[in-house]
Amino acid sequence: MKPFRIVNARIVTSQGIIEGDILVEPPFIIEVGRVSKQTATVFDVEGRYVLPGAIDLHVHFRQPGLEYKATIETESKAALRGGVTSFIDMPNTIPETTSYTAWRDKMNIAQELSWINYAFYPGVTPDNIDELPEWAHHPNIPAVKAFLARSTGNLLINLEEFEHLLEIIDVPVAVHSELESIVRNNSLKLKNEYFPEIHMYVRPPEACYQATQSVISLARKYHKHVHILHLSTKEEVDLLIKDKPETVSIETCPQYLFFDSSDYYHWGNWIKCNPSIKRTQDREALQKALNSVIDTIGTDHAPHLVSEKIRPYWKAPSGIPSIEGLIPLMTTFVENGNISWHRLVQLISTNPAKIYKINARGDISEGMYADLVVLEQQTWKMCSSYHKCGWNPYLYRELPYKVVQVFVNGTLSYVDEGQPRWIVRNPMPLRFR
Ligand SMILES: [Zn+2]
Numbered sequence: 461m462k463p464f465r466i467v468n469a470r471i472v473t474s475q476g477i478i479e480g481d482i483l484v485e486p487p488f489i490i491e492v493g494r495v496s497k498q499t500a501t502v503f504d505v506e507g508r509y510v511l512p513g514a515i516d517l518h519v520h521f522r523q524p525g526l527e528y529k530a531t532i533e534t535e536s537k538a539a540l541r542g543g544v545t546s547f548i549d550m551p552n553t554i555p556e557t558t559s560y561t562a563w564r565d566k567m568n569i570a571q572e573l574s575w576i577n578y579a580f581y582p583g584v585t586p587d588n589i590d591e592l593p594e595w596a597h598h599p600n601i602p603a604v605k606a607f608l609a610r611s612t613g614n615l616l617i618n619l620e621e622f623e624h625l626l627e628i629i630d631v632p633v634a635v636h637s638e639l640e641s642i643v644r645n646n647s648l649k650l651k652n653e654y655f656p657e658i659h660m661y662v663r664p665p666e667a668c669y670q671a672t673q674s675v676i677s678l679a680r681k682y683h684k685h686v687h688i689l690h691l692s693t694k695e696e697v698d699l700l701i702k703d704k705p706e707t708v709s710i711e712t713c714p715q716y717l718f719f720d721s722s723d724y725y726h727w728g729n730w731i732k733c734n735p736s737i738k739r740t741q742d743r744e745a746l747q748k749a750l751n752s753v754i755d756t757i758g759t760d761h762a763p764h765l766v767s768e769k770i771r772p773y774w775k776a777p778s779g780i781p782s783i784e785g786l787i788p789l790m791t792t793f794v795e796n797g798n799i800s801w802h803r804l805v806q807l808i809s810t811n812p813a814k815i816y817k818i819n820a821r822g823d824i825s826e827g828m829y830a831d832l833v834v835l836e837q838q839t840w841k842m843c844s845s846y847h848k849c850g851w852n853p854y855l856y857r858e859l860p861y862k863v864v865q866v867f868v869n870g871t872l873s874y875v876d877e878g879q880p881r882w883i884v885r886n887p888m889p890l891r892f893r
Pocket residue numbers: 518519520550760762
């Protein structure tokens with residue numbers, strides 16, 4: 461592919477902003493800043509921000525087995541609208557990704573269908589723990605995923621099994637840190653009740669806090685890298701401020717930053733997700749922690765059909781789709797002064813790349829893959845959804861920036877000049893370690 465330049469850019473790296481140009485020889489970035497080499501193709505972005513593509517370490521694209529909710533093709537296309545150029549998908553599909561064969565099948569599907577770079581977590585079950593270390597060190601596997609509480613699907617291990625896993629595994633472990641025993645007891649206690657914020661009582665702060673306490677101490681005991689997913693409480697933030705081992709990394713998700721328990725009255729099951737959205741003090745503590753203990757934003761993009769979400773509380777599935785809004789949503793926190801531009805880049809791109817040692821992605825500098833997102837300052841609203849399920853809870857919310865161009869591996873893949881258009885597909889499997 462021919463080299464090209466992106467000129468007149470405000471280039472946001474993990475360190476700050478550089479005004480200048482980017483020389484790309486696909487798939488790589490060759491030069492950043494003052495570029496003297498001429499190229500036939502030039503993209504003049506007229507002072508717009510250019511960010512490294514977001515790397516979303518936490519998505520549920522539902523394929524195989526749940527294609528009626530979403531597919532790798534539909535969701536990876538929607539992801540481009542949110543400035544996401546790489547995803548790592550969770551194992552709770554059908555079949556579950558608990559064997560090498562099931563993992564390999566997903567890689568093959570993504571190679572055929574994905575619009576962005578991809579990888580897949582194997583899931584941990586009581587039955588596969590002892591054989592996982594034999595194949596989980598594959599260079600295309602980022603980490604294994606452990607559920608300490610049941611969510612969509614049946615993947616579940618207890619704390620003793622989690623400890624055993626840490627003893628024997630030499631790849632990172634991503635963990636849903638919430639205690640199943642507490643969730644089960646509350647579900648039994650409340651099973652004949654309904655009130656708007658019930659989900660926060662079925663899955664209360666202490667279920668997360670107690671699990672996270674144990675997870676942190678086990679990560680320290682075995683010196684193993686544990687990536688704690690979807691942090692949702694102030695208590696966990698406070699714990700981590702006091703005591704965050706070097707081997708622990710932390711994710712939160714847009715829904716815990718934008719919603720709190722006061723929203724259940726209006727939103728009901730639309731914002732039912734696991735762990736639950738909690739109190740105002742949790743949302744505020746998490747927003748503040750974007751500048752401290754939180755390392756990354758994963759969407760936990762978890763699509764369900766409208767017809768499933770309008771069921772009564774006890775029958776409605778948990779999960780919120782959001783990937784098509786990721787970068788525009790997060791620029792809200794830049795616009796209101798909560799985080800800087802370069803902190804945004806660290807949260808969505810640089811840190812995710814560091815967490816799993818993703819090869820040559822996560823920043824804008826020489827030698828990196830040219831996964832680039834052009835952002836236009838523009839007050840706008842998502843008035844329709846490109847997720848297969850057709851909705852997200854951020855529709856009609858005012859957003860300060862819009863994704864207008866996305867390059868994946870140096871290929872222009874997406875353009876929005878008023879209407880999203882998908883141009884050319886050029887994804888690669890992610891490589892780790
Ligand atoms: Zn999830």
